[in-house]
Amino acid sequence: GAVVSQHPSRVICKSGTSVKIECRSLDFQATTMFWYRQFPKQSLMLMATSNEGSKATYEQGVEKDKFLINHASLTLSTLTVTSAHPEDSSFYICSATREGREADTQYFGPGTRLTVL
Amino acid sequence: GQNIDQPTEMTATEGAIVQINCTYQTSGFNGLFWYQQHAGEAPTFLSYNVLDGLEEKGRFSSFLSRSKGYSYLLLKELQMKDSASYLCAVLDSNYQLIWGAGTKLIIKP
Numbered sequence: 001g002a003v004v005s006q007h008p009s010r011v012i013c014k015s016g017t018s019v020k021i022e023c024r025s026l027d028f029q030a031t032t033m034f035w036y037r038q039f040p041k042q043s044l045m046l047m048a049t050s051n052e053g054s055k056a057t058y059e060q061g062v063e064k065d066k067f068l069i070n071h072a073s074l075t076l077s078t079l080t081v082t083s084a085h086p087e088d089s090s091f092y093i094c095s096a097t098r099e100g101r102e103a104d105t106q107y108f109g110p111g112t113r114l115t116v117l
Numbered sequence: 118g119q120n121i122d123q124p125t126e127m128t129a130t131e132g133a134i135v136q137i138n139c140t141y142q143t144s145g146f147n148g149l150f151w152y153q154q155h156a157g158e159a160p161t162f163l164s165y166n167v168l169d170g171l172e173e174k175g176r177f178s179s180f181l182s183r184s185k186g187y188s189y190l191l192l193k194e195l196q197m198k199d200s201a202s203y204l205c206a207v208l209d210s211n212y213q214l215i216w217g218a219g220t221k222l223i224i225k226p
Contacts, residue, residue, distance in 0.1 A: 005197045041216045043204070044160070104148060104208055108159040 003027050006109035013084055014117055020110045021046050021079045023094030030096035031072035034106060035067075040093045050077055084116045119143045125158045126140035128223045129195055137203050137220045151179050151190045152204040154218020154219065160204055162188070165192050192222075200224045 003026040013019050029106060035047045035056075048069050050056035055067035068080040077096075081088055089115050095106035120142045128201070129135040148167040152160035154179060166181035168170055178191040190203055205217040 010161060015178075044216050046214070046216075091157075102165065103148065104212065104214075105162055105165055106214065109154075111159040 001027050002096075002098060002105075002107040004094065004107050004109040005031075006094055006112050009110060010113045010115075012115045012117065015085050016083055017115060018080055018082045021058055021081075021092055021094075021114075023077045023079070023096070025075045025096045025098070025107050027060075028096075028098040029102070030077075031074075031099055032097045033077040033080050034095045034097075035069060035077075035111060036093045036095065038093060038111075044093065047079075083110060083116065084114070088115045089114055089116045119207075119209060119215050121205055121207060121215055123164055123203075123217045125218070125222045126221045126223065128225060129222055131194075131197060131226050133195050134193050135195060135222065137192070137205075137222065139188045139190070139217060141186050141188075141205070141207045141217075143207050143209045143215055143216070145208065146183060147208040147212055148213070149179075149181055149188050150204075150206045150208070151177075151188075152206065153201050154204055156200045159202075175176035195224050197224050197226070204225065 005024045007022045034049050036044045037046050044045050044058050047062045048056040048058045050069050050071040052074050058064045071077040093111040095108045120151040123139045130151045132136040137221045154160040171180045171223045202221045203221040207215045
């Protein structure tokens with residue numbers, strides 16, 4: 001398989017607090033992990049791409065100081081939304097790719113629904 | 118610029134066949150993906166095409182014509198659980214995945 005998990009699945013927080021989301025590849029070592037954001041009825045928006053041990057590459061318009069990405073190991077990446085505000089409320093989804101025949105196929109985690117009050 | 122076009126919404130009847138089209142203009146091409154996304158859930162991988170032709174996987178098939186910049190996803194023997202959004206995505210020359218906006222498929226009994 002190619003199972004990716006995310007934790008938490010749902011979080012509600014107060015404005016100004018920070019929220020950490022974990023993304024894990026459970027049965028494979030991920031060559032690359034991706035973080036997406038999806039607003040209701042809209043398509044996926046890539047936020048950043050990260051590889052283990054190196055700094056994440058952020059997409060244009062995504063603030064790296066607000067969305068901190070740490071890719072500590074080949075199976076774990078974390079996204080921290082710092083000083084969250086209501087406009088950061090969204091569905092955050094990670095994905096991962098693995099080596100081998102389907103090296104470019106992204107396998108998605110179940111997503112984290114963030115609500116900032 | 119890079120562009121992926123697919124219909125916004127389609128409706129089909131349970132038990133029938135539906136074809137969801139996707140056309141693309143991208144800087145280079147390294148493969149085309151189809152994903153299924155149920156409401157409120159993350160996408161799940163359906164298919165990958167990099168060569169021209171038809172790839173069949175159970176009730177779902179995906180076709181690619183690189184010369185025409187065109188793909189379709191064919192769903193047979195539709196079931197109510199197939200109601201979802203279907204996302205077309207193309208891997209460009211930089212191996213960046215360019216996403217379409219998705220096609221919402223509504224299945225009626």
